[in-house]
Amino acid sequence: MADGADAFCLREVLVAFTACLGEQREVRVDPYLAGWKGLIRFLNTLGTVFSFISKDAVTKIQILENYRNSDQREKYLTVQSMVEYELANGLVDLKKRSEHPDSGCRTFLRLHRALRWLQMFLEGLRTGEEDSKTSVICSEAYNASLANYHPWIIRKAATVAFYVLPTRNTFLENMNVGTADEAVAMLGDALPFICKVYDITEELYAQHKLLDLP
Template identity: 55%
Template sequence: MSDQFCLQEVIDSFRLSLSDTKEVSLDHYVEGWRGLVKLLNSLGSVFGFISKDAVNKIDILVSLRGGPGGAHYVSLQSMVQYELQSELVDQKQRGGHPESGCRTLLRLHRALRWLQLFLEGLRVSGEDGSPPALCSQAYHQSLAQHHPWLIRTAAGVAFRMLPSRASFLQLMNAGPPEQAVLVLGEALPLLGEVYSITEELYAQHNLLNLP
């Protein structure tokens, strides 16, 4: 894969992450996020505060997957089961196991919601859609509640520097704008399904508010 963002690569990775029984493969989930990091990086250094955090979380998951307990990190479901049974998830404070897979993936899960909402807004907004406004709205519906004031302020500055809708659709690397909109229409239900499966599993085990 090149360093250039390609929406189709993200679609392929997240599609492969879903098994017939709706288990989520961590390897393909991580690959999908590698693609989304390319999108963040293509927007310039102002998005570094989110991009760097995503890369850090990806590295933790890759390390867990390649470590001695890697067999337990084949899927999202097996990871949650293993870490809960092994008491590797601290549900009360940061101390103990701050780099548990469950806690790490939760951060990516929240960011995935932000990108899903933003790209959906971009898809349906039409030619007059404003990426800065759409991105800000999506952020306040998702990530903002989990960020301190300093990060929220930096995010607001970054969003104001986003390109026009037409330029943004070109970044999708999916053909002309109208084609990019069609490809987004294919991608977003897929991202939504992965998000919903994760959300339901985390809610079931009371993991949505891990510190």
């Protein structure tokens, strides 16, 4: 595991997702992206078999960061303001990707679906037996969430990559928050926030009928 400023730390990632939640149930985009960036750093330490996953995630994070660095940055402060702004200005392809292939709404939706995987995966790690296989926890979470949106070839590649994951306790220890037990305790504290962020976004997207954006 790499040391230094760039080393992954689970605490930072969980703090970022916790910081997403505003007082008015708004979901802030910057800490959401910071959370994913932290996770990608960790993914990159697990081996090159995961590169195709991190590349796609990085592309999506970049698209949203570009909106946050554009003249319209204020509109992309929260998921709520992004949805409102893009819909009101016809910036979302609703049926087919054409004029706006990389809308904030469709891009965020991909990360939102991945957040469901993350939630189930971390919950699986948290409640798993000491020597359980991370690959099994990971593929169960994947099959129950993201896999439903991926074509066969990606499902196959993902499933193959999962095999290289270390056992649960090694995985937890690699997260740099102390012992496996300490990591489990931290997950227990943070998971409710991740669930909340997921639920609020899901509700917002459902309300606006955006859950199937192409």
